[in-house]
Amino acid sequence: MPYITVCGGETFEVDMGTKLVLALEDNGVNILHRCGGNAICTTCRVEVLAGDYLDITNKEKKAFENKGIDDQLFDDCLRLSCQILVNGDITVRPILTVENTGKTVGPRPAD
């Protein structure tokens, strides 16, 4: 089973195919997900620091472009954690959390 390492945090093991945003939330990371995992809000974005997860989808590109996020940034390392199924080890840095924004999470994304 793959391991997720959170920058500055813990490492935990998850079932293959677990949605990254849910894996983070269920392991104590209060990452935002304000659109319920529909690739609209981009608040669930993470910086991928290690792991083979850099092929961004068109759905993610469109979401980032709609939010005015620089394409160099998302080409290099940003992904939407609601769009990633964990199928290998990954190290991430969550960008927006309840703690660093003071915002609340939205509906829980589907499994």
Ligand code: FES
């Ligand atoms: S883009 Fe909104 S939860 Fe992922």
